[in-house]
Amino acid sequence: MSRRFIAGARCQSCRAEDTLYFDSQSTSDIVLCVDCGFTEARPKSVDVPTPPGADEIVPLKFPMT
Numbered sequence: 001m002s003r004r005f006i007a008g009a010r011c012q013s014c015r016a017e018d019t020l021y022f023d024s025q026s027t028s029d030i031v032l033c034v035d036c037g038f039t040e041a042r043p044k045s046v047d048v049p050t051p052p053g054a055d056e057i058v059p060l061k062f063p064m065t
Helices: none
Strands: 003-005 020-023 030-033 039-041
Touching: none
Parallel strands: none
Antiparallel strands: 003 020, 020 030, 030 039
């Protein structure tokens, strides 16, 4: 089994650093901790909130010289 470790990542459960990895055998993105066995599935998509007033983009037109 090949493990891809995540550099600088800290486990949410045991707070150990550099112990999280992706399982290469898994078809989905699952993060596992070597020390405590914590597992977490990465979300498929992330909802990004739209800032207020960003509803319409108006192109700027400069005069041709």
